[in-house]
Amino acid sequence: MKGVSAIATARPQVVIVGAGFGGLEAAKALRRALVDVTVIDRQNHHCFQPLLYQVATAALSPAEVAWPIRHMLREQQNATVLMAEVVGVDTAKRRVILDRADPIAYDQLIVATGATHSYFGHDEWAEAAPGLKRIEDATRIRRSILLGFERAELEHDQAERQRLLTFVIVGGGATGVEMAGAIAEIARQTLARDFRRIDPRTARIVLLEAGPRVMPALPQDLSDYAERALARMGVEVKTSCRVTNCDKRGVDLDRGRIDAGTIIWAAGVVASPAARWLGAEHDRAGRVLVRPDLSLPGHPEVFVIGDAAAVFDEKGRQAPGMAPGAKQMGRYVGKLIAARLAGDSLPPPFRYKHPGDLATIGRRAAVVNLGRVHLKGFIGWLFWSLVHIYFLIGLRYRFLVAFTWLWDFITFQRGARLITEVPPQQRPSATDKR
């Protein structure tokens, strides 16, 4: 007979679903509370998403930006980590339903399940235009970029060769800008001398943005700088440009078509199915509408945080789907639960504090917006690098990533140019026109 796990223990059970920035921060905020914390994630690793594009562009290895969750929480004796797939929440019986494993009972629940790419109702584009959320997405995109060059080297037909060497990035936010800049570096520098039949420097890299300018979250001057820096690196930036279709051989735009070998989706996100699990009200992007203390209306014992929740600052602007917001929410809810269970006074409503925006465009080019302070160029790039090294977890990874960046900066190389797990139909071929 199946039981419900942990129902017999005496301490309050806090269950956290999702070990992203929000979930982990909540778990840590509960480290001194007299509770049992159970962190459930379908992956065994926490992914440092701000550097995921560097895995997709062969600069870092997956293991440098993805760390075992249970290792990160090993010293926290009140925390248990389970690798399992959550398929629902029974808010009446207060338990989390797992796929093919016993349900987990909770007294307090934190849902921190994040977001995934949104194709604005065209999920059929996903196959042709992968997005970048998980480690597997990053290795898939890396494979596609590197295979583009490999196939072009085998190809005799000039038009097909040019198609294979065309890379389209859909979405001009931070991820899109960073991807475009990195692919330009690969083509113009890293691979420049590695081929004999093709010249990788002739690759065409196109960044598509539906709005009037790239990096719309930034002030105009930084946005302009980003566009100039991209142009200098040979990236074609097309603004006010809508994608009407994606297929395996290219993208259709509201004005014309671009044949492409690789399409990368960096355009939109949609929240995880948390709203569905909880039967909760949500906005158009699927984000759960939460109360000022981030709890679910009618369920003070259930909290939704990070990209899964719709949260606004005092001016009514939505908190962007970035690590700092998720961490702030995780810390807030962890402390609130600790205070509630200890009978202490509860904290005031959650208020999102925006720390700034930053994106790197390439070697010695980045944009940083800290409100009054705007940084760009080499200084911006240095600031960006230091901030990301600082937020990496553990000395080991700080050192390895710093070493790798320094090495690559000096040599123009990228150390993780691996093509693995190639599906049979994707093997390089000169005659394959699918």
Add this chain to the structure above:
Amino acid sequence: MKGVSAIATARPQVVIVGAGFGGLEAAKALRRALVDVTVIDRQNHHCFQPLLYQVATAALSPAEVAWPIRHMLREQQNATVLMAEVVGVDTAKRRVILDRADPIAYDQLIVATGATHSYFGHDEWAEAAPGLKRIEDATRIRRSILLGFERAELEHDQAERQRLLTFVIVGGGATGVEMAGAIAEIARQTLARDFRRIDPRTARIVLLEAGPRVMPALPQDLSDYAERALARMGVEVKTSCRVTNCDKRGVDLDRGRIDAGTIIWAAGVVASPAARWLGAEHDRAGRVLVRPDLSLPGHPEVFVIGDAAAVFDEKGRQAPGMAPGAKQMGRYVGKLIAARLAGDSLPPPFRYKHPGDLATIGRRAAVVNLGRVHLKGFIGWLFWSLVHIYFLIGLRYRFLVAFTWLWDFITFQRGARLITEVPPQQRPSATDKR
């Protein structure tokens, strides 16, 4: 219309199939010859197989032991690298047949396609008991080992939990011994404090060897030492023990059965299909019987080297399937072709020189046989580490691997504990009894 590539060029065309140790060394030996060298491999990377078990056991990342072939040959202006799948050789028309790409014409051909695992006629065991030859094999085995612990943490049934924590390695050669030692370290040290419901130290690690002792290629004293070192690390070594069946829930032996969650095949190899492509005579393991200059009987322009060839030393002993032999053969054939095309005198018949054997068993334990000199314990381990660092390619990787080993040595950690690309039916589950 399809043409045959490169047929119009004037310089002799040397085609090398396979960019393992043998193929790469042959290409390098031809760097000053007035030839066009084309290296064809179905992967984009050369895999440093001696350290592949460290990827399988989460100590190193794939990119640390696998380097882009075209980057390794970028400075060699007469070399072209193609990522393509060879499906046959037309020795009459002198061309290599590719899958879905134009054939490649050759004047001189070097076949260096290596070997894969042999299940001694039981290929159906491959699904349950993966071997270790490619990067994908290594990440698959890593996933299986780490998922074993994750599933055990979710499991309530005591017997099933013990099965999930049982790891069987079939084959007591160097690979089997290294894998068993590494898994023992993971269970007893790396993961010791990371779980709450299970104690990883209770994992059972069994090394099966059909012969009377492990590391049969080594002298008796080193073989005995290896067995004692394994026992001290808690590995059960079963010698003179034959596997009669492998399935997803364990292995059947000639005496009894072991239920296991992970089975790793390190027992036998069989040569690539080179003999079939060439219509050549071969030994029982599929290795092509070559002439004393490593050429194919009747085809002085075709050479077979490395694990794909059956080569013997002056005492009639077969050259073992290890990197040094493949490199010696590659260098020999490269120089022979260069001499032949330059009209110089040809080198004497190939003679394999055995440099020695070495295997690491765990922290501070290794066996090294240099003929008269036998090393074991810490000294052996140090020697093993230095040799492998030395043979890594490029300063970058030497530094990264040395740093990683030093860090892991001090902290007992492993930096690449990633579970990725999990097929749906392999997701962790407590109730999954398939």
